[in-house]
Amino acid sequence: MHCPYCRNTDTRVLDSRVADDGGSIRRRRTCPADTGGCGKRFTTVEQMQLTVLKRSGATEPFARDKAISGVRKACKGRPVTEDQLAHLGQDVEDALRLSGAAEIPANEVGLAILGPLRELDEVAYLRFASVYRAFESADDFEDEIAILRAERQVPDSPAELTSAPSG
Numbered sequence: 001m002h003c004p005y006c007r008n009t010d011t012r013v014l015d016s017r018v019a020d021d022g023g024s025i026r027r028r029r030t031c032p033a034d035t036g037g038c039g040k041r042f043t044t045v046e047q048m049q050l051t052v053l054k055r056s057g058a059t060e061p062f063a064r065d066k067a068i069s070g071v072r073k074a075c076k077g078r079p080v081t082e083d084q085l086a087h088l089g090q091d092v093e094d095a096l097r098l099s100g101a102a103e104i105p106a107n108e109v110g111l112a113i114l115g116p117l118r119e120l121d122e123v124a125y126l127r128f129a130s131v132y133r134a135f136e137s138a139d140d141f142e143d144e145i146a147i148l149r150a151e152r153q154v155p156d157s158p159a160e161l162t163s164a165p166s167g
């Protein structure tokens with residue numbers, strides 16, 4: 001690991017700490033002035049490499065951009081910003097890391113996307129779900145929309161259950 005200030009390659013680890021969630025290690029490093037470095041300090045974070053197991057059986061390193069490329073397509077023409085997409089990518093990666101597994105089947109990456117995407121934009125969610133779950137007919141869309149509606153109409157308090165209008 002070279003020094004980010006002077007590019008000296010002879011840097012030293014001062015201290016290593018496991019981060020709170022246990023999924024990463026922080027190292028405090030120094031670029032020692034006594035061996036020709038600049039004397040500055042910096043921190044590195046070491047994380048487990050997430051691997052995606054594809055349906056073909058091949059594996060590839062998890063890449064946030066690639067993971068949300070399908071979401072990006074589904075959001076075309078929708079009021080979803082790049083910031084929100086980046087945030088969703090972060091949420092998905094966090095959720096996958098929290099699972100603690102190093103190798104994640106591709107369909108689980110898709111599953112991890114569905115929840116946060118539904119919060120973000122229901123139309124984009126339906127588009128993404130139609131591809132991901134291989135919707136075959138308009139009925140599949142109607143079923144999914146019915147679920148969305150039903151969950152949106154869940155009353156906030158029990159009182160609303162008994163005072164619902166009849167007509």
Ligand SMILES: [Zn+2]
Nearest residue numbers: 003006031038
């Ligand atoms: Zn340096």
